[in-house]
Amino acid sequence: MLLYEYEGRRILELYDITMPKGYLASSAKEVATYVKLLGGKAFLKAQVLGTGRGKAGGVRFVSDPESGEKVARELFESEILGQRVDKILVVEPIDVASELYVGFIVNPIKCTVSLLVSPHGGVDVEELSKEKLLRIEIDPLIGLTSFIKREAFKFLNLPQSLSMEFSALLEKLYEIFNDYDCEFLEVNPLALTKDERLVVIDFRLSIDDNSLFRHPDFESEYLSRLSEKELIAHRFKFSLVELDGDVGVIGNGAGLTMATMDLIAELGMKPAFFLDIGGGASSERVCEAVKIALSYPNVKGLVINILGGITRCDEVARGIVEALKVSGTKKPMVVRLSGTNEEEGRRILESNGIKYFTNMEEAIREILKLLR
Amino acid sequence: MGILVNSQTRVMVQGITGRQGSFHTRLMLSYGTKVVAGVTPGKGGIEVHGVPVYDSVREALEEHPEINASIIFVPARFAKDAMLEALTNDIKLVVVITEHIPLHDELLMIRYAKLKGAVIVGPNTPGIINPSERCKVGIMPTESFREGVVGLISRSGTLAYEVASRLSKSGIGISTFVGLGGDPIVGLSMVEAVSLFSEDIHTKCLVVIGEIGGVMEERLADYLSSNPIEKPVVAFIAGKSAPKGKKMGHAGAIAYSGEGTAESKINRLRSAGVLVADTVNDIIRLVVRSIE
Numbered sequence: 001m002l003l004y005e006y007e008g009r010r011i012l013e014l015y016d017i018t019m020p021k022g023y024l025a026s027s028a029k030e031v032a033t034y035v036k037l038l039g040g041k042a043f044l045k046a047q048v049l050g051t052g053r054g055k056a057g058g059v060r061f062v063s064d065p066e067s068g069e070k071v072a073r074e075l076f077e078s079e080i081l082g083q084r085v086d087k088i089l090v091v092e093p094i095d096v097a098s099e100l101y102v103g104f105i106v107n108p109i110k111c112t113v114s115l116l117v118s119p120h121g122g123v124d125v126e127e128l129s130k131e132k133l134l135r136i137e138i139d140p141l142i143g144l145t146s147f148i149k150r151e152a153f154k155f156l157n158l159p160q161s162l163s164m165e166f167s168a169l170l171e172k173l174y175e176i177f178n179d180y181d182c183e184f185l186e187v188n189p190l191a192l193t194k195d196e197r198l199v200v201i202d203f204r205l206s207i208d209d210n211s212l213f214r215h216p217d218f219e220s221e222y223l224s225r226l227s228e229k230e231l232i233a234h235r236f237k238f239s240l241v242e243l244d245g246d247v248g249v250i251g252n253g254a255g256l257t258m259a260t261m262d263l264i265a266e267l268g269m270k271p272a273f274f275l276d277i278g279g280g281a282s283s284e285r286v287c288e289a290v291k292i293a294l295s296y297p298n299v300k301g302l303v304i305n306i307l308g309g310i311t312r313c314d315e316v317a318r319g320i321v322e323a324l325k326v327s328g329t330k331k332p333m334v335v336r337l338s339g340t341n342e343e344e345g346r347r348i349l350e351s352n353g354i355k356y357f358t359n360m361e362e363a364i365r366e367i368l369k370l371l372r
Numbered sequence: 373m374g375i376l377v378n379s380q381t382r383v384m385v386q387g388i389t390g391r392q393g394s395f396h397t398r399l400m401l402s403y404g405t406k407v408v409a410g411v412t413p414g415k416g417g418i419e420v421h422g423v424p425v426y427d428s429v430r431e432a433l434e435e436h437p438e439i440n441a442s443i444i445f446v447p448a449r450f451a452k453d454a455m456l457e458a459l460t461n462d463i464k465l466v467v468v469i470t471e472h473i474p475l476h477d478e479l480l481m482i483r484y485a486k487l488k489g490a491v492i493v494g495p496n497t498p499g500i501i502n503p504s505e506r507c508k509v510g511i512m513p514t515e516s517f518r519e520g521v522v523g524l525i526s527r528s529g530t531l532a533y534e535v536a537s538r539l540s541k542s543g544i545g546i547s548t549f550v551g552l553g554g555d556p557i558v559g560l561s562m563v564e565a566v567s568l569f570s571e572d573i574h575t576k577c578l579v580v581i582g583e584i585g586g587v588m589e590e591r592l593a594d595y596l597s598s599n600p601i602e603k604p605v606v607a608f609i610a611g612k613s614a615p616k617g618k619k620m621g622h623a624g625a626i627a628y629s630g631e632g633t634a635e636s637k638i639n640r641l642r643s644a645g646v647l648v649a650d651t652v653n654d655i656i657r658l659v660v661r662s663i664e
Binding site for chain 1: 448471480482483484487512528529533537556561610621622625626
């Protein structure tokens with residue numbers, strides 16, 4: 001779960017990390033008030049998720065409250081990085097001497113936490129050549145050691161007087177990374193100010209979704225961001241990804257569902273969504289999944305691909321039959337059903353007039369025929 | 373033969389009294405797996421399908437010093453403790469079925485396993501099955517897996533069952549199937565699994581089923597480029613048509629630029645000499661051709 005900047009700021013404040021003074025506004029009038037409070041000059045930062053906000057026009061400088069209000073109105077009416085702007089962070093300008101980059105990210109191959117630092121932070125950090133970037137692996141069982149902090153400090157070419165401050169900052173960021181179960185946490189830019197201080201200007205972090213039970217505040221925020229369909233999917237532990245095509249895909253297991261989607265795409269059709277019902281689904285859960293699938297108005301047809309292992313085909317068949325009864329849909333649908341209890345499952349489908357396939361390629365060719 | 377598990381494997385089930393734990397204990401026993409003990413804190417003294425249950429791994433080991441593998445079914449929030457308990461008691465093979473385990477818990481436990489010289493398979497894995505030795509430490513449907521010469525490695529459970537049952541219909545069996553697990557971070561890596569199979573005399577051909585996300589397949593390609601193996605390796609990557617995954621800030625782009633996509637994996641594997649199948653059917657065709 002990616003956090004908005006204002007959500008992350010609350011965490012950084014708890015750790016006493018130096019940031020520019022800032023206020024969160026949800027109307028243009030409020031923005032004007034805060035600009036005034038900050039002495040007339042401020043940056044307006046649209047609260048959207050993802051990288052590239054500055055380049056997309058989501059960060060604007062204003063030099064008086066009136067223009068602050070005007071620019072805020074523009075921002076509230078626009079879409080930045082494909083997202084509507086509901087909140088704006090109004091922050092005091094900082095005299096920046098140079099911009100640095102500091103990031104932590106889980107390294108799944110080495111089973112470490114990679115520390116990434118560069119003296120050349122800012123908007124083009126992704127284009128940096130390897131020499132301008134230092135990557136050090138941290139053993140999570142040992143943690144961030146002094147020698148790693150010294151190495152990072154040396155690479156950044158900071159004034160020697162900042163050694164302690166930098167070390168403390170790195171320590172706090174690594175603590176947040178662990179305390180909040182982060183997938184990644186990055187500060188970009190970290191500013192070296194003209195009066196030789198270190199200030200976190202902007203940063204981004206993502207909390208691992210599987211850890212949200214340890215962070216109840218963010219868990220409720222996570223749930224509030226889901227659409228109605230995603231919320232049902234979440235409740236039944238389905239994995240649902242919405243796409244822009246018109247053929248719905250339901251499967252059990254991410255790999256099988258993706259392979260189904262790939263075949264559909266190869267035949268020139270476009271998947272509308274990917275709905276993985278996971279393992280061991282009961283008829284109730286299957287019924288919910290099919291109901292979600294049928295509730296998409298743009299879906300012209302549906303492919304259900306089930307290979308029963310711990311999932312039982314009879315449960316799946318009962319769920320499909322129930323969902324069709326409830327919805328009364330006439331949309332074309334094909335079902336591939338194989339594996340545990342397949343005879344019983346196929347019998348249930350057949351006696352309800354639903355055609356089944358034993359092989360996924362045949363099922364997908366059939367939906368192509370039906371949709372033509 | 374085969375890898376990781378065999379007729380000498382003596383299994384302990386952690387979380388044996390839960391719904392999944394108890395159900396799959398029965399299935400493992402009926403397949404032929406030697407399940408000798410179960411652990412559920414607070415439930416010591418009872419039996420599950422004839423298997424004695426203990427309060428702790430230490431107590432189970434005292435009664436059954438022959439235990440050399442553990443399979444974990446405990447809920448995600450307790451899984452770290454269960455893994456830690458198995459590893460601390462020097463169990464060298466720990467198969468973690470549990471899904472949705474917090475990332476940092478996985479990171480710490482997998483790292484700890486490496487230091488202990490132990491192997492974690494998973495988390496979020498269907499487990500391991502070795503048909504010729506009648507040993508399954510996992511939850512996969514056994515009908516799909518017949519005895520044979522193909523070493524099967526997969527990040528996905530059901531897609532592996534699909535491939536195994538199609539191979540089976542073509543008269544081809546497997547030496548061992550190992551599910552690596554569907555999480556971003558897993559214990560036994562693709563490279564490690566391939567290297568185990570390359571040394572197994574019963575395995576004549578390898579099938580690797582990968583998917584988009586992560587860089588495991590790219591690392592396998594790097595490994596095979598510098599350590600070519602004599603056995604043919606067939607691979608398939610699921611998710612060619614999927615949109616790009618969640619972006620991990622600049623950090624993700626800096627640390628893994630250009631990697632993780634189906635295209636990157638397929639290209640890298642091809643240039644490492646791997647036969648990359650375009651479709652599931654194609655996997656079977658390539659395997660048949662390689663072992664003839």
